[in-house]
Amino acid sequence: MNLEGSRNHSLGKSRRRGPPSNGQVLKCSGWSEFAGKLSVLVMAPNPRVRKAFIAMKDLGIPEEKTKPVLKKLLKIYDKNWELIEQENYRALADAIFDSDESEACNSVAEQMKKLDAAAATEKKKAEEAEQMKAIEEETQVQEETEKPLKRMRLRNQDGQASSSCINQDTYSNGSLLKVPKSEVNKLPESQSELQSPAEITRTGLVIRTDPQPLSPLKRARNNGKQADLPIILIKPKDEPLTNDPLRVVVPLALITSESLTNGDTSTENNLIKEPEPDPTKTMNSSDHFQETSNDANESTAILDIASSSSGEIKISIRCKSDTGNVKLSFKSKDSVLKMMEDKCLKSFKFLDTNFSMKNLMKDMCECFLNLGSDHSGEPPPVNTDAIPAMDLLNTRNEFEEKTENRFEENTDFVFDDVIDLAKGQEGLVISLVNEVNTECPPSFHYIPRNAVFQNAYVNFSLASITNENCCSTCFGDCLTSATPCQCAVQTGGEFAYTKEGTIKEDLLDDCIATKRDPQKCHLSYCKECPLEKSKNEGVLGTCKGHLDRSFIKECWLKCGCNKNCGNRVVQCGIRYKLQVFMTSSGKGWGLRALEDLPKGAFVCEFVGEVLTCNEFYNRVSQSSKKDEQAYPVFLDSEWGEESEFKEDEALCLDATYYGNVARFVNHRCFDANLVEIPVEVENSDRHYYHLAFFTTRKVKALEELTRDYGIDFDDIDDPVNAFECQCGSPFCRNIKGSSGSGNRKYG
């Protein structure tokens, strides 16, 4: 028999026409007893037989198919034609369909036997136990509601649950129903009916292949008319059991792209649908939302999450069950998306609290569609690795609002140019955008923390931090303590930070004043200035003085307080959303914040390679690219204090090749909105420290962040070429004839 044909037939036209059938299978034995009667049927068909043929033909069932089934039915019904004829031969039609299915299922069973070889796990056994429970419950209900016409569709009850197309012992991997023997034994009435192997097909049919005596109970139900009616147990396809292990191979859930895109939120709670198990799906690996893998223990379902408006592009999630210990079950699309949104808002600090995962994914589909349908010849430069999908729309929305929709004119541009510069190494995404020209971002390695290059001597030992410079007896948040902790001693016995995390105004003003008018501040002069020595290739030069700066001392590992202590700001990294952008004033790339910043806010640390001064100047002199923008900061705060330096203790930070966002901060003479403040964290000898940038005033979102490099534009001896300043400050020192207010070149 053509299995495909019979399956289609039973699921198609005739199944639809007939009453909802639970499927039934005729007893196959005793065939020879009908040989004589068959010849009678053939030779002299009586009008009732003919009528039955005609009725079946109307349903598209050929005579050859009807004939054997009719024979069996007559036998089973003891030639009671009324039973066969009632409801327009419904019993006959059902019997034919079910015999088709039983044949189909035999073939399925063969396949399943092969799959079965892969094995039984404890997990599966638990599922089977659940299955049994469901069957038992169902059995109880059905016994009460049985009707005459359902006689042939007695469900999986009376202890018949163990029937299967496949021997229950061999089918133990849990994909099919297996009935523990102990369970069967609980049903004494059915024990006699379990004498021979019975079978459950993957489609849920239960078939017996040998004659079984009808239990007294069943006889009574059948009014004695079917004294030898075999037990025909059907697990209904139209009423699947909730824990049916067969579901493992049907789609776990399906979210239709239509429902995601139609904007009808009223229906969205129902977006995840548990589809009705469809036996054809389990066998059809080409189905678009479900596949069955070759591995016996594996099945896969694909969930459509979002799509472009017309459905050409889809974001789907492939779910594999049976591969691990996690049992997948999807509650609702909304809860999943909500969880993601919360995660994004928390982790990426999205500014827009209306941020929606659904819109993000949908827009992503549209972007792919736009790029995918660009047939200009070149393949669209979609760099999915570099694009922070999480940030994309948020950034775009920001700019649509704040830059008068300039982005709308060039959406491809936005898609290509918004990347996470930090490559996930900061607590948030650092986006990059070029609205001005086609220049690409400079090539460098993003590092979130300083890294030693070669010879620089940086002592990070815990032993170097004495009890005098840490607060080992503190706990919790030092800022909440009535008396400032030991770490605050460094800042005059007061904490440097407010509870809001900004730097205290007095300290800030002091740092700004030191920076803006260094001549009025204390300068220390080295006996042998490592900077001048390195600059002049070993020839001693006159020290131009080093600023005696205020330091911030943060609590650290040796302190007793916790990680969230308010005296740990710089070490916690970037908090505000920053963006690298192309300036329109000829300064190249610059840095800005995407949100308003309060006065005294920590923006970022200047991060780079820790180099000795010698290493730095050697690097500059050996570089083939003389115009390379090498702007180091020298960690010179203590230089003038010490009588002598070891060469590898005079350090600077070079962000040319390895750095963070701070390398994009451009220079502004005098009134820059950032000021750098030395921060002591993990060592106290001050040859090495962190240089943190704080806002000198409130800064509006999208305002360029600048610092004063301290450049002496008139120093023509410096191997690092000064640029032509475009800072636009009314106090710009790069005006011809100006000798500048400071004589130091950097930092």
Ligand SMILES: C[S@@+](CC[C@H](N)C(=O)[O-])C[C@H]1O[C@@H](n2cnc3c(N)ncnc32)[C@H](O)[C@@H]1O
């Ligand atoms: C540390 S980098 C800053 C980031 C840089 N704009 C970029 O595109 O990578 C320093 C370089 O930026 C440019 N720059 C910074 N401030 C500037 C200013 N006020 N005027 C002109 N160019 C400036 C100079 O080319 C300088 O060498």
